[in-house]
Amino acid sequence: MLTRIDHIGIACFDLDKTVEFYRATYGFEVFHTEVNEEQGVREAMLKINETSDGGASYLQLLEPTREDSAVGKWLAKNGEGVHHIAFGTADVDGDAEAIRAKGVRVLYDQPRIGSMGSRITFLHPKDCHGVLTELVTGNPEQSTAHH
């Protein structure tokens, strides 16, 4: 069951400048940064609020590490903006299978590793009214370490 808006993924050309925009304009601070070589992104997570399921909602700022990554191609076509939205669940495996059984294309056979050690998968935007949609199960140990 999806129990929170986990994050909004925003693609940008320059991660440092975009982080600085969010800090200077709104006071949002960087909670975590990492490079995900498989996804071809360098990212910063800005924690906005905690959520009633014990998780949190973040902005995820994404800069491609290579032009031929999914985010790199998307940026070349669309320019900066919202790239995807993500819902949090305690059971990404079960939810992904249930959603696949409803005829929505799930992009990975099995969940892969996302931000902060989470396990993630994506749903095809053409099956989701134009919205690239991610499902996320957080890594409890990493969450604990940050709190």
Place this chain on the structure above:
Amino acid sequence: MLTRIDHIGIACFDLDKTVEFYRATYGFEVFHTEVNEEQGVREAMLKINETSDGGASYLQLLEPTREDSAVGKWLAKNGEGVHHIAFGTADVDGDAEAIRAKGVRVLYDQPRIGSMGSRITFLHPKDCHGVLTELVTGNPEQSTAHH
């Protein structure tokens, strides 16, 4: 101070079909519907979680009521997808003025009425790394009535 992701605004061609997609796929239920003639939209709010500031996070599904509305024009150009993101604050007036003073274009001189009696304004996407960004102060009475 912005204290939550208040909602993600998603533009769609057919509100009823899109509501049904979110219900059938994820189990999300409609919390509220309304028509905002000034904005030229018919909308459904799906409540996803409550937030640590005492508010909540929603998906806001938006169907234009006329082709020449902002959302209607956006849909004609972009197709269905994420139209804007919104941050919640207790003081949309003060935050909008502070952000305007930093050189970010605020689209309204004074906040206008948004979903569920809230007061809202928007920041120019070209000043926000491509993201149309809304600031929202909820209507306490309406929120109480729904809880």
